[in-house]
Structure formats: structure tokens, C-alpha cells
Amino acid sequence: MQTVSMIVPCFNEQESIPIYFKAIEKVFQKPSMQNYALELWFIDDGSPDSTLSELKKLNTQYPRTAHYISFSRNFGKEPAILAGLQAATGEIVGLMDVDLQDPPELLPQMLQELTTGNYDTIATRRVGRQGEPAVRSFLSNLFYKFINKVSKVEIVPNARDYRVMNRKVVNTVLQMPEVNRFSKGIFSWVGFRTKYVDFENRERVAGTTSWSLWQLFEYSLEAIIDFSTAPLAIASFVGIFSCVISVLALIFIIIRTIFFGDPTAGWPSLAAIVLFIGGIQLFCLGILGTYIGRIYSESKHRPIYVINEKK
Structure with missing residues (x-):
């Protein structure tokens, strides 16, 4: 039986956490998932709400499955991803958002593709942006066009952080110690055989996004500076x-x-x-x-x- 460590960054997600846990637990109870053991690593990125309390409840009820790391303050999603990668113990490591915009029902297909040995990473990308503001969609498309013009590393347009990787990929990513991190670029930079699974855009199951337009703009600038001169x-x-x-x-x-x-x-x-x-x-x-x-x-x-x- 292989252990699948799923890394789930959280910031002000007290409403989404119980819904997410039920959804992913349901996926791993399917007959096709009997060969996989689930290990969850929730990373509380200094949330001022009751996110940590919800994570403690889960850990008390499911101590072998639901683990958590709580930061001393808000450090950002990229440090949260790194913390999860360093804590994960599974032979397979995954990354997904807690708001269920990353559909858990894709996991059986992704794990099946990964365990064939033909790929080292199974990643995902959105094929549509229905429900997203037009300005944000336009700026996102502009960002991908620009960064792929100026960077030697191809950043797949509309790619999500949602992915599963074998231990070889994770160990390679952990060898990159830079402070200023852009995970999508890092995953592309390390290479390895990657397959992308497409899915339609989804709305959040609860709460509101913590990403403002200005924060996304700053994040885009960081990506351009990190991966291009x-x-x-x-x-x-x-x-x-x-x-x-x-x-x-x-x-x-x-x-x-x-x-x-x-x-x-x-x-x-x-x-x-x-x-x-x-x-x-x-x-x-x-x-x-x-x-x-x-x-x-x-x-x-x-x-x-x-x-x-x-x-």
C-alpha cells in the first residue's frame, strides 16, 4: 500500500476545511483507491479566524490521517507549500487547494496515471474561467504570454498547483533552497515527465478568496523576476x-x-x-x-x- 501525502495550504478557511475533508475522504473510500493510504498535511498560514481550531478538531478525530502545521504569522502560500513538501512522508505527494476548486474526484485518474511509471508528475490545468471576473482572466492570460516570452522555462498557461508527484520530483524540488519561490516555475524548471489533466473551472465551496487583484499582480511580478532577467x-x-x-x-x-x-x-x-x-x-x-x-x-x-x- 502506498501512502499519498496531500499538502493543503489554508488561510482563513474555517468554513472550507470540514467540507474538503469529507470530499477527499469519500474519494479515498472508493474501491479503486484501496491501495492508497491518505496522509493530509494542512498548513495554516497564520489565519486570524478559526482555521487552526478546525484543524485541531480534525487531528483529534483522525490523528493518523489529518496533520497540521501552524505558522507563527502569515508567510504566504509559497512557504506553506514548502513546509508541506518538507513534512510529507508519502511515496506520492500531492498539492491542492482546500476550497475544492481543485476537484478531488480527479485523484483516482491522476494516481492511476502516475503509478504506471510513464510520468513523474500528473498536474492539472483549467480549460475555462467561467465565473471569474473578465479583468482577472485578461490579466492572467497576459501574464502567461509575457512570462513565456521572457523566460527560458515554459510555464503552462492556466496550470494549477493541483498535482501529484513521485518522491524523486519532491526530493529534487526540496534541493532548491531559494527564499523567493514561485512553485509553478520551480515544478517546470526541475523538468521530469509531466502530464496535464484538464478540468472546467469551479467556484469555491465556501468563504471568499484571499487573493486581491493587487496581490495577484505582485505575485506575477515575483514570478517574472524569479525566472527571467x-x-x-x-x-x-x-x-x-x-x-x-x-x-x-x-x-x-x-x-x-x-x-x-x-x-x-x-x-x-x-x-x-x-x-x-x-x-x-x-x-x-x-x-x-x-x-x-x-x-x-x-x-x-x-x-x-x-x-x-x-x-
């Missing part, structure tokens, strides 16, 4: 472009002065050029500073998360 190249290009524009403007001013004189004092155009060049410099310094900040974060060697309770 293109922003640095863009900054260089912008600097060269601004220099060319400045030279052309200078030539234009000289020619105009020779043939038509200088009817104005020239300070408005000078002020505009100075502000333009200053803005370009600040833009480029901002990009450079972001990368330097990442280096600074990595060099401090602080723990990626702090555990308050674990059981």
Missing part, C-alpha cells in the same frame, strides 16, 4: 532608447536654432528633457533595485517560515 534587459534597452531620443532632440534643436533662431528661452524643453531622463533613470534603478533586493533577501539566510505548532 528580461526586466534588466528592458531597462538597458530603455536607457539606450532614451539616449538616442536625446541625441535626436539635440540635433533638432541645433538645426532649428541655426535656421530659425531661438524664439524662446528654451527652459520648458530643457525641463521636459531633464524630467524625462530622470524618470527613465529612476525606472531602471527600480528594476535593478528589485533584483538587488532579492539578492539581499537570499543572503540573510533567514528561515522561509516559522512554525508555531505542528502535529
Whole structure:
């Protein structure tokens, strides 16, 4: 019998946890799942609600199945995923959201595909975004197009974190100690044979999403910076472009002065050029500073998360 460790990050999910547990328990009670033992690792990412209380109830009722790790504060989903990967003991390790937007009924098919030995990872992707705001869908599609243009690692569009992996993949991912993590990119970077299972978009079973549009935007920027140096190249290009524009403007001013004189004092155009060049410099310094900040974060060697309770 193989143990399947499912990692379930949680933040303010007190309503979803009991529903999720019943749903996944039902899946593992199917005859086709008799060869698998379920191990659940819930990661409470510093939730201010009663998420931890719900996890403690589950652990009391099902001590062999439902385990939990509680962070000392909110560290983010990526540290929660890492904590789960480090805690999981199963030969097969899975990752899914607690809100049931990742359908548990796909697990039998995913595990069957994985145990054939033809693949090392069975991942999932959404084939539609029904029910999602149009702006969020547009920005998501734009993000995938952009990052796949500038990154050497292909990030599969609409891929979910929902996946199952063999121990070889998990051990390889755990060898990557960076503080700034983007799991979808890391899973793609390590390679291995991966198959994607498609499913239609689903609504949350309870509660509301903790991801705002701005947080998703910041997460996208982190992904681009973590897996591409293109922003640095863009900054260089912008600097060269601004220099060319400045030279052309200078030539234009000289020619105009020779043939038509200088009817104005020239300070408005000078002020505009100075502000333009200053803005370009600040833009480029901002990009450079972001990368330097990442280096600074990595060099401090602080723990990626702090555990308050674990059981």
C-alpha cells in the first residue's frame, strides 16, 4: 500500500476545511483507491479566524490521517507549500487547494496515471474561467504570454498547483533552497515527465478568496523576476532608447536654432528633457533595485517560515 501525502495550504478557511475533508475522504473510500493510504498535511498560514481550531478538531478525530502545521504569522502560500513538501512522508505527494476548486474526484485518474511509471508528475490545468471576473482572466492570460516570452522555462498557461508527484520530483524540488519561490516555475524548471489533466473551472465551496487583484499582480511580478532577467534587459534597452531620443532632440534643436533662431528661452524643453531622463533613470534603478533586493533577501539566510505548532 502506498501512502499519498496531500499538502493543503489554508488561510482563513474555517468554513472550507470540514467540507474538503469529507470530499477527499469519500474519494479515498472508493474501491479503486484501496491501495492508497491518505496522509493530509494542512498548513495554516497564520489565519486570524478559526482555521487552526478546525484543524485541531480534525487531528483529534483522525490523528493518523489529518496533520497540521501552524505558522507563527502569515508567510504566504509559497512557504506553506514548502513546509508541506518538507513534512510529507508519502511515496506520492500531492498539492491542492482546500476550497475544492481543485476537484478531488480527479485523484483516482491522476494516481492511476502516475503509478504506471510513464510520468513523474500528473498536474492539472483549467480549460475555462467561467465565473471569474473578465479583468482577472485578461490579466492572467497576459501574464502567461509575457512570462513565456521572457523566460527560458515554459510555464503552462492556466496550470494549477493541483498535482501529484513521485518522491524523486519532491526530493529534487526540496534541493532548491531559494527564499523567493514561485512553485509553478520551480515544478517546470526541475523538468521530469509531466502530464496535464484538464478540468472546467469551479467556484469555491465556501468563504471568499484571499487573493486581491493587487496581490495577484505582485505575485506575477515575483514570478517574472524569479525566472527571467528580461526586466534588466528592458531597462538597458530603455536607457539606450532614451539616449538616442536625446541625441535626436539635440540635433533638432541645433538645426532649428541655426535656421530659425531661438524664439524662446528654451527652459520648458530643457525641463521636459531633464524630467524625462530622470524618470527613465529612476525606472531602471527600480528594476535593478528589485533584483538587488532579492539578492539581499537570499543572503540573510533567514528561515522561509516559522512554525508555531505542528502535529
